Amino acid sequence: MTHNHSNSSNKIGWAFLLNFSFTIIEFIGGWLTNSTAIMADAVHDLGDSVSIGSAWCLNKLGEREADENFTYGYKRLSLLGAFINGAVLILGSIWVLSEAIPRVLDPVVPNTEGMILLAILGVAVNGFAVYKLQGGNTLNERVLNWHLLEDVLGWVAVLIIAIVMQFVDWPILDPLLSIGFTLFIMFNVIRNLLATLKLFLQGVPEKNLYKQVLDELRSVDRVEYIHDLKIWSLDGEHNVITIRVGSALKTVEEYKLLKLDIYDSLAMFEFSYSTVEIEFIDGHSTINEKVT
Known part of the structure; x- marks a missing residue:
C-alpha cells in the first residue's frame, strides 16, 4: 500500500514538473502570438501547476503512518489536494471567461503560425503527462489526469x-475557442469537486456500493439481521466499513466461523479497514472484534 502511495506521488511530481515548465512557455508564446486562447490556457495551466504542486506536497504528507493524532493516517490530505485543485481551476476559469468574452466583440488577429507550433508542443507535453499519470487509483490522480487530458484536447482544438485561420480571416474563432474550452473544463471540474465534497462529508464512495455490500452480507448463513452499516472513504481509494450483525449463536466456535464468513463476503470489496460487531440475539452478550 505504501509503495502504491509513493508511486502516486512520483506520478504527480512528474505532472507538476511538465505542467509548470510548459506554463512558462505558454505565457511567452501567448504574448508573442497575441492569442487569447493560448493565454487562457496558460492561466489555466498556471492554476493547474499551483494545484498539482499542492497536491504533490499533500500526497507526500499522506504517506505518513497513523499516529495518536490521526489514527487513520494522513491519506485524507490527498483528498484535500483534489479539492484545492478543483477550487483553483474554477477561479482561473472565471478569470479566463472575463477576459475572453470582451474579445468576442472586438477580436484580434493572432499569429497562427506560432499557434500551430505551440499547439503541437502542447499536445506532446500534456500527452506525455497523461501517460505518466495513467492507471492512477486515487481521486487526486484521477482529477489531475482529467485536467491534463482536457489540456490535450484543448491543444488539439487550438x-x-x-x-483554419491560416486560410480564412476569422479571428473571432480564437476567443470563442477559449470560452468553449473553459466552459467544458468548468463542467468537469465542478463534477469532480462534488465527488470530492461527497467524500469529505463521508458519503458512500461508489454508486450502488451500499446495496451491493448489504446484499452480500444478507447471503451469509446465520446472519439474522444487519444494521448500522456505514461505508465511507479516506481518499477515494482506501474505503472503510463498520457493520453490526445479529445472530443466534451458541458457541465461540460458531462465532469464529461466522466472523470468517463475513470477512470472506467483504473481501471482494477490498476495504482498507473493516470493523464487524456481532450481537447475540438472545441478549446474553455482545462480542466486538476488528476484522484485519
Whole structure:
C-alpha cells in the first residue's frame, strides 16, 4: 500500500514538473502570438501547476503512518489536494471567461503560425503527462489526469482552429475557442469537486456500493439481521466499513466461523479497514472484534 502511495506521488511530481515548465512557455508564446486562447490556457495551466504542486506536497504528507493524532493516517490530505485543485481551476476559469468574452466583440488577429507550433508542443507535453499519470487509483490522480487530458484536447482544438485561420480571416474563432474550452473544463471540474465534497462529508464512495455490500452480507448463513452499516472513504481509494450483525449463536466456535464468513463476503470489496460487531440475539452478550 505504501509503495502504491509513493508511486502516486512520483506520478504527480512528474505532472507538476511538465505542467509548470510548459506554463512558462505558454505565457511567452501567448504574448508573442497575441492569442487569447493560448493565454487562457496558460492561466489555466498556471492554476493547474499551483494545484498539482499542492497536491504533490499533500500526497507526500499522506504517506505518513497513523499516529495518536490521526489514527487513520494522513491519506485524507490527498483528498484535500483534489479539492484545492478543483477550487483553483474554477477561479482561473472565471478569470479566463472575463477576459475572453470582451474579445468576442472586438477580436484580434493572432499569429497562427506560432499557434500551430505551440499547439503541437502542447499536445506532446500534456500527452506525455497523461501517460505518466495513467492507471492512477486515487481521486487526486484521477482529477489531475482529467485536467491534463482536457489540456490535450484543448491543444488539439487550438491546432485545428489555427490551421483554419491560416486560410480564412476569422479571428473571432480564437476567443470563442477559449470560452468553449473553459466552459467544458468548468463542467468537469465542478463534477469532480462534488465527488470530492461527497467524500469529505463521508458519503458512500461508489454508486450502488451500499446495496451491493448489504446484499452480500444478507447471503451469509446465520446472519439474522444487519444494521448500522456505514461505508465511507479516506481518499477515494482506501474505503472503510463498520457493520453490526445479529445472530443466534451458541458457541465461540460458531462465532469464529461466522466472523470468517463475513470477512470472506467483504473481501471482494477490498476495504482498507473493516470493523464487524456481532450481537447475540438472545441478549446474553455482545462480542466486538476488528476484522484485519
